[in-house]
Amino acid sequence: DSGVTQTPKHLITATGQRVTLRCSPRSGDLSVYWYQQSLDQGLQFLIQYYNGEERAKGNILERFSAQQFPDLHSELNLSSLELGDSALYFCASSPRSLAGGPGELFFGEGSRLTVL
Amino acid sequence: GQNIDQPTEMTATEGAIVQINCTYQTSGFNGLFWYQQHAGEAPTFLSYNVLDGLEEKGRFSSFLSRSKGYSYLLLKELQMKDSASYLCAVRTGFQKLVFGTGTRLLVSP
Numbered sequence: 001d002s003g004v005t006q007t008p009k010h011l012i013t014a015t016g017q018r019v020t021l022r023c024s025p026r027s028g029d030l031s032v033y034w035y036q037q038s039l040d041q042g043l044q045f046l047i048q049y050y051n052g053e054e055r056a057k058g059n060i061l062e063r064f065s066a067q068q069f070p071d072l073h074s075e076l077n078l079s080s081l082e083l084g085d086s087a088l089y090f091c092a093s094s095p096r097s098l099a100g101g102p103g104e105l106f107f108g109e110g111s112r113l114t115v116l
Numbered sequence: 117g118q119n120i121d122q123p124t125e126m127t128a129t130e131g132a133i134v135q136i137n138c139t140y141q142t143s144g145f146n147g148l149f150w151y152q153q154h155a156g157e158a159p160t161f162l163s164y165n166v167l168d169g170l171e172e173k174g175r176f177s178s179f180l181s182r183s184k185g186y187s188y189l190l191l192k193e194l195q196m197k198d199s200a201s202y203l204c205a206v207r208t209g210f211q212k213l214v215f216g217t218g219t220r221l222l223v224s225p
Contacts, residue, residue, distance in 0.1 A: 033213075035215075041217065042203070042215045042217035042218055043159070043203065043205075045212070045213070045214060045215070048212060056212050104149060104161040105159075105161070105213055106161075107158035107160070108158060109157070110157075110158060
């Protein structure tokens with residue numbers, strides 16, 4: 001158990017719909033990352049937040065948005081869903097500083113989204 | 117741009133040694149990570165290299181050559197449970213990790 005909690009674990013929805021994925025980071029971690037993993041694809045970095053502020057953006061579509069709240073949990077909003085959005089969405093968190101170690105990411109179990 | 121290359125798939129026999137290579141060309145380098153990911157599960161941290169050389173951790177070792185943009189993960193005394201994908205990732209900025217597509221390792225009896 002990494003300490004990162006993601007909900008829901010599974011989600012099935014239709015094209016054109018909107019969904020929200022939720023992530024609670026490890027206690028004390030200020031950084032939250034979102035990654036998308038499609039079948040046979042690597043982990044694609046979407047976006048990173050640090051203490052409520054957007055810190056880095058990757059290949060995140062305009063239909064997708066995210067935010068990190070004052071209690072440090074984060075939500076990823078996916079709208080106008082398409083078949084190609086079907087994927088495993090991972091949230092990860094990281095310690096505030098590198099002093100305690102290499103600063104590796106701790107991943108949640110992921111939210112599997114299926115768009116029909 | 118960011119480019120991280122790994123072999124797509126490898127096979128090995130239980131008890132053997134396998135080396136998984138990773139080459140990278142990234143804008144910025146602040147460390148290289150290896151993660152293990154079993155099918156349908158979350159990636160878990162295996163190793164970290166920031167300086168050239170070999171880091172050993174039990175049955176797993178990881179090597180880095182920054183001048184060559186090259187790393188490898190060495191797995192010894194392979195066990196069936198080592199069948200998984202192994203992801204090479206480069207930290208290019210403030211805690212930002214860019215992942216390769218991963219190497220699927222199949223360990224057979």
